[in-house]
Amino acid sequence: MSPGDAQALIRRAVHNELNSHDGLRFRFTIRKSDEKGITTKEIVQTADGDVARLISSGDKPLTAEQAAAEKERLDNLYNHPEIQAHRKNREHADESRGDELARVLPDAFLFTYAGMAETPSGPSVKLAFVPNPGFTPPDYEARVFHGMAGEVWVDQRQERMTRFDAHLISDVEFGWGIFGKLFKGGTILVEAQDVGNHHWEQTHERLNLTGKELMFKDLVINTTEDESNYQQVPNNWTYKDAIHALENTPGK
Numbered sequence: 001m002s003p004g005d006a007q008a009l010i011r012r013a014v015h016n017e018l019n020s021h022d023g024l025r026f027r028f029t030i031r032k033s034d035e036k037g038i039t040t041k042e043i044v045q046t047a048d049g050d051v052a053r054l055i056s057s058g059d060k061p062l063t064a065e066q067a068a069a070e071k072e073r074l075d076n077l078y079n080h081p082e083i084q085a086h087r088k089n090r091e092h093a094d095e096s097r098g099d100e101l102a103r104v105l106p107d108a109f110l111f112t113y114a115g116m117a118e119t120p121s122g123p124s125v126k127l128a129f130v131p132n133p134g135f136t137p138p139d140y141e142a143r144v145f146h147g148m149a150g151e152v153w154v155d156q157r158q159e160r161m162t163r164f165d166a167h168l169i170s171d172v173e174f175g176w177g178i179f180g181k182l183f184k185g186g187t188i189l190v191e192a193q194d195v196g197n198h199h200w201e202q203t204h205e206r207l208n209l210t211g212k213e214l215m216f217k218d219l220v221i222n223t224t225e226d227e228s229n230y231q232q233v234p235n236n237w238t239y240k241d242a243i244h245a246l247e248n249t250p251g252k
Contacts, residue, residue: 001113006127011106013154013161017200018099020160024199025237027245028230029055034223044233044242049088051077051242074243084239101142105152108135108145117153119162121194124153131169140173144182147172160200164190174211180219182211195230203227 001009025045032039040056054070056062062070077083109129117124130149137143150166168186186209195201209221233245 001125003110003112006111006113007106009125009154009159010111010127010152012159013152014102014105016159017102017161020200022197022199023235024197025233025235026195026199026201026230027233028195028201028227030225030227032223032225035220042246044237044245046233046237046239046242047235048084048239048242049091051084051239051246053246071247074247078240078243081239097141100139104135104138104142104145108132108137108142109148111152114151116156117163119153119155119191119193121155121158121160121162123156124162125156127152127154144172144174146170147182147184148188155194158194158198158200160192160194162192164188168209171211180211180213180217182209182219186210196232201227201230 025047027042027044029040029042032041038058039054040059041052042055044051051074053074054062054066057066108131110132111127111129114126114128117126128149128151131146135145137145147168147170148166149169151163152161152165153163154160155162166188168182168184170184172182174180174182187206188209189204189206190202191204192200192202195203203226205223205225207221207223209219211219213219234241237245
């Protein structure tokens with residue numbers, strides 16, 4: 001595969017990523033580990049935004065007090081649609097920022113063929129990437145690409161990105177809600193797969209980053225998220241339907 005073919009493949013993969021709004025909704029679990037500890041939540045996607053229920057803390061079942069607090073939170077959410085509306089707006093803003101960063105990937109890096117790999121969704125084409133010296137970031141957030149190198153894997157059949165594995169090869173400035181600098185040596189790993197009916201979701205994320213926030217506050221991000229147990233739910237479910245479903249699920 002020539003560098004031109006590799007560049008064309010990543011352009012198609014990004015196009016597919018940005019035009020993948022099939023309207024399907026899913027229910028799944030997400031286990032997150034960070035400096036605050038380990039939590040597992042059950043998530044239901046709806047047109048009104050995602051709804052979450054905490055089902056374990058520290059890999060242990062919720063105590064009676066924790067379970068009662070979670071029920072009270074969901075009951076309050078049910079009775080106050082404005083809370084869910086605010087959450088949906090925040091989700092939409094995050095998705096829009098992610099889409100903008102994905103959109104510039106083919107221009108931000110130079111790609112070369114690096115072999116093949118097997119993934120849960122089938123064989124993927126491995127592409128190595130380095131910063132494109134001719135790339136001009138369209139905004140402050142995209143500046144981070146100047147200091148990244150690594151590999152991106154593209155599903156051979158569906159041409160969707162299955163893995164983004166990057167490391168920082170230099171200190172970089174960034175902007176994503178907060179502003180500051182990320183230090184050389186940090187790593188970012190994101191994996192995705194087909195969870196059913198050709199619907200793709202992120203299933204693993206590992207961030208190991210250090211730096212400085214604005215005003216010289218130390219920044220340490222050491223987070224792992226794993227998503228699993230995907231089950232499709234009706235597309236017309238509202239966030240209140242999601243709350244009913246979550247409250248009727250036994251604790252895990």
